[in-house]
Amino acid sequence: MIKVGVLGSRGRMGAEVCRAVQGADDMELVAAVDQDDDREPLTAAEVVVDFTRPAVVMDNLKWCVDHGLHAVVGTTGFDPSRLDTVRSWLTGGKGPNVLIAPNFGIGAVLMMHFAQKAAPFFESVEIVELHHPNKVDAPSGTAYRTAELVAAARAEAGVAPPPDATTEEFDRARGADVDGIHVHAVRLSGAIAHQEVVLGGHGELFTIRHDSMNRESFMPGVLLAVRKVVDASDRLTVGIESLLGL
Numbered sequence: 001m002i003k004v005g006v007l008g009s010r011g012r013m014g015a016e017v018c019r020a021v022q023g024a025d026d027m028e029l030v031a032a033v034d035q036d037d038d039r040e041p042l043t044a045a046e047v048v049v050d051f052t053r054p055a056v057v058m059d060n061l062k063w064c065v066d067h068g069l070h071a072v073v074g075t076t077g078f079d080p081s082r083l084d085t086v087r088s089w090l091t092g093g094k095g096p097n098v099l100i101a102p103n104f105g106i107g108a109v110l111m112m113h114f115a116q117k118a119a120p121f122f123e124s125v126e127i128v129e130l131h132h133p134n135k136v137d138a139p140s141g142t143a144y145r146t147a148e149l150v151a152a153a154r155a156e157a158g159v160a161p162p163p164d165a166t167t168e169e170f171d172r173a174r175g176a177d178v179d180g181i182h183v184h185a186v187r188l189s190g191a192i193a194h195q196e197v198v199l200g201g202h203g204e205l206f207t208i209r210h211d212s213m214n215r216e217s218f219m220p221g222v223l224l225a226v227r228k229v230v231d232a233s234d235r236l237t238v239g240i241e242s243l244l245g246l
Contacts, residue, residue, distance in 0.1 A: 004226060005031035005045030005069070007060050008052035013074060013215055017049050020219040027226065043067055047226050050075050054137055058082065065089045065096055072225045073100040074218070076141030083238065090235035099229045099237040102141035104221030108195070109239065111210040112142070113246050115197040116149040118206060120157035122199035125150055126175070130186040130194040138185035139176055142195055145239065150197070151179035 004021045008014035009032035021029045031041035035052075039060075042048050047070045050060050054077025064071045078086075078100055086098060103109060119125055127150075129143040139147075161180050175184035196209035212218065221240050228243050237243075 001028045002026060002226060002230075003028050003030045003044060003046045005029075005033065005042040005048045007033050007039075007042070007048060007050040008035075008075070010034040011051060013051040013218070014049075016215045016219060017051060017222055020216075020223055021049075021226075024223055027223070039063055042069065045069060047072060047229060049073075049222065049226065058085070061086060061098065062089060065098070068096050070096045070229045071098045072222065072229055073098065074104055074222065076102065076137050076144075078102075078141065078238075079144070083236070087236055095235065097229050097232045097235050097237070099225050099232065099240070101221070101225060101238070101240050102145040103193075104218040104225065104240060105193075105210065105212055106221055106244070107217075108142055108193075108210045108212065109221070109241055109244060109246070111195065111197070111208050112146045112149055112239075113241065115146055115199075115208050116153045118197075118199055118208065119150040119153045120159050122201045122206065123160075124162040124200035125154075126162075126182045126184065126198050128184045128186065128196050128198065130188055130191045132191050132193075133187040133189055135187065138187070139178070139183045140185065140193070140195070142193075143183045143185070144178055146195070146197060147178035147181040147183050151181050 004027050006014050006017050009018055018032055021027045030044045033039055048064050050073045052075050057075040127143050127146055129140045175182045193212040196207050199206040224243055225240055
């Protein structure tokens with residue numbers, strides 16, 4: 001049995017993770033910790049799952065590493081600088097492993113994978129993500145990661161930047177710029193987590209879209225990560241693509 005602790009256990013995603021772990025035949029929920037709770041009960045765990053907030057996740061993650069606990073992180077806000085900081089904590093001999101995923105939805109991961117494959121074949125590409133209005137970060141971690149993958153694929157193929165004749169605009173009218181890819185964040189009541197990658201070429205548009213209808217849709221990926229993180233070949237894994245053979 002894999003002993004699992006959950007950080008952010010009273011949040012929407014954290015509570016869903018607790019239910020998923022309790023329903024898994026090969027796992028035991030040994031600690032459920034939330035804001036202002038003592039983190040000490042987590043030391044009974046082998047793997048800690050973090051679904052908290054970008055403002056506190058780095059402190060949580062450093063605490064887990066210092067206590068020798070493997071970590072699976074679904075909290076967003078991990079830019080290259082933060083990932084480099086985590087890598088610096090994991091240098092040296094044997095120690096805990098960390099898996100940080102922008103998205104645990106199988107369909108969402110496939111959407112990112114397909115967008116990366118398609119990106120070099122189209123002149124233009126932009127990303128639109130839609131989430132509930134309680135989400136604190138924009139753009140989403142998934143959209144940010146998708147833009148990185150798309151930009152890297154285009155750069156490797158030698159594709160020119162997407163054409164854009166805009167010279168006058170209201171602030172942020174063209175969205176965020178992530179490695180030259182425009183990303184637009186929409187916050188709507190009724191939305192959960194949605195994203196589309198829109199690619200354009202001569203006389204055609206190609207749209208890759210993924211919709212999460214409930215938070216339960218992320219749980220197969222979370223449980224897969226919990227099962228795999230302990231024996232991961234790399235101390236830091238970003239995304240669950242490698243776990244799916246992508």
